[in-house]
Amino acid sequence: MHWPIDLIVLTFVIFTAIAAISVKDLLGTAILFGAYSFLMCLLWAVMGAVDVAFTEASVGAGVSTVFFVAAVFRTSRRTKD
Amino acid sequence: MKLLGFIIVCLVGGFLLYGTGELPDWGDPQSPASLHLSNDYIEHAVEETQVPNLVTAVLADYRGFDTMFETAVVFCAGLACFLLLRDFRPRKDHYYRHVPTGVVLHFKDNSKRLTVGKEFEDMDKEWVPSDTVIKTVCRMLIPFIQIYALYVVAHGDFSPGGGFQGGVIFGSSLILLAISYNLKTLVKRVSEKVLSILAALGVLIYVGIGAIAMLMGGNFLDYSKLAPLIPIDPGHIRAIGMLGVEIGVGITVMAVMVIIYINIVSEGRHEEGL
Numbered sequence: 087m088h089w090p091i092d093l094i095v096l097t098f099v100i101f102t103a104i105a106a107i108s109v110k111d112l113l114g115t116a117i118l119f120g121a122y123s124f125l126m127c128l129l130w131a132v133m134g135a136v137d138v139a140f141t142e143a144s145v146g147a148g149v150s151t152v153f154f155v156a157a158v159f160r161t162s163r164r165t166k167d
Numbered sequence: 168m169k170l171l172g173f174i175i176v177c178l179v180g181g182f183l184l185y186g187t188g189e190l191p192d193w194g195d196p197q198s199p200a201s202l203h204l205s206n207d208y209i210e211h212a213v214e215e216t217q218v219p220n221l222v223t224a225v226l227a228d229y230r231g232f233d234t235m236f237e238t239a240v241v242f243c244a245g246l247a248c249f250l251l252l253r254d255f256r257p258r259k260d261h262y263y264r265h266v267p268t269g270v271v272l273h274f275k276d277n278s279k280r281l282t283v284g285k286e287f288e289d290m291d292k293e294w295v296p297s298d299t300v301i302k303t304v305c306r307m308l309i310p311f312i313q314i315y316a317l318y319v320v321a322h323g324d325f326s327p328g329g330g331f332q333g334g335v336i337f338g339s340s341l342i343l344l345a346i347s348y349n350l351k352t353l354v355k356r357v358s359e360k361v362l363s364i365l366a367a368l369g370v371l372i373y374v375g376i377g378a379i380a381m382l383m384g385g386n387f388l389d390y391s392k393l394a395p396l397i398p399i400d401p402g403h404i405r406a407i408g409m410l411g412v413e414i415g416v417g418i419t420v421m422a423v424m425v426i427i428y429i430n431i432v433s434e435g436r437h438e439e440g441l
Contacts, residue, residue, distance in 0.1 A: 137223075137328070144339070145332075145335050148336075148339050152342055152346075152428065153427065153428065156440075159432060160432065
C-alpha cells in the first residue's frame with residue numbers, strides 16, 4: 087500500500103504529542119515538544135508553506151525547547167501527577 | 168475525575184474533528200480564502216512591490232500594520248518577562264577558582280570580593296562549564312550561525328525567512344554561547360542595558376519608517392513615499408522599505424529572545440545559570 091509522506095509525518099506528530107503529555111520526566115517532555123515542532127515543520131514544508139515551516143523550525147523546535155529546558159533547570163524535573 | 172477529563176477531551180476532540188469535515192480541502196481553488204484576495208496578491212504583488220517572495224510582500228507591505236503590532240507584542244513579552252522575573256537583590260555567596268591550583272574559594276561575606284583576572288576566575292556553583300570539545304565546537308559554530316541569521320534577514324524578500332526567523336536564529340546563537348560557556352560570558356558581552364535598548368530600538372525602527380513615510384506625505388507605512396530619500400531605482404523602493412522593517416523586527420526578536428532566556432535561567436539574577 088502506498089502511503090503519502092504527510093500521513094506518515096502526521097502519525098508521528100500524534101505519537102509525539104501523546105508521548106509529550108504522558109511522560110513523567112519534564113526534560114523528556116521538552117525534547118518531545120522539540121520533536122513535535124520539528125515534525126510539524128516537516129508537515130508545513132510538505133504543504134508548501136515554507137515560511138511557516140522556517141518559523142516553526144526556528145521558534146518551535148529551537149528556542150522554545152531551550153526555554154522549556156531552562157524552566158526545568160530552575161524548577162523540578164519530575165511532575166507531581 | 169481523570170476519567171471524566173478523558174471523556175470530555177475525547178468528546179471535544181470528536182466534535183472538532185467532525186467540524187473540520189466541513190472545512191474546504193487543502194489548496195481548494197473554490198474555497199473563500201483563495202477566491203478574492205489571494206488572486207489579487209498573486210497577480211499584482213510582484214509588479215507592485217518588486218519582491219519575489221509573496222509571503223514577505225503580504226506580511227511586510229500589504230499587512231505591514233499587522234506585523235508592526237506583532238513586533239510590539241514580542242517586545243511586550245520581553246518586557247513582561249523582565250518585570251515578572253528580574254530580581255535586583257545581590258547574591259550572597261561568591262565562588263572563585265584559583266586557576267593554577269584549581270582550589271575553590273567560597274566567600275560568604277558579600278562585602279569581600281576578589282579581582283577576577285588571570286589568577287582567579289569567577290565560578291558558577293550551579294552550572295559547571297562544559298567540556299573543552301563542546302566549548303570549541305560552539306565557539307567555531309556561533310559566527311556561522313550569526314552570518315546565517317543575517318542572511319535570512321537580508322534575503323527575507325527573495326527567499327523564505329525574514330525578520331522573525333533571522334532574529335530568532337541570531338538570539339539562539341547568543342543563547343548557545345551561554346549554554347556552552349556560562350551565563351556570565353554572555354552577560355559580559357551583551358549587557359542587559361544593550362539588550363533592552365535593542366529590543367526597543369527594533370520597534371522604533373519599524374514605527375519610524377512608517378512615520379517617515381507619513382512625513383513625506385503618504386500613508387503610514389507607505390514605503391513608496393520614501394523614494395526621494397534613497398537614491399535607488401524607484402521601482403525597488405518598496406523592497407528597500409520592507410528590508411528596513413525586517414531589520415527592525417529582527418533586532419527586537421533577537422533581543423527579546425535573549426532577555427527571556429537570561430531571566431528564566433538565572434531566576435532574574437543575571438548571575439549564574441545554565
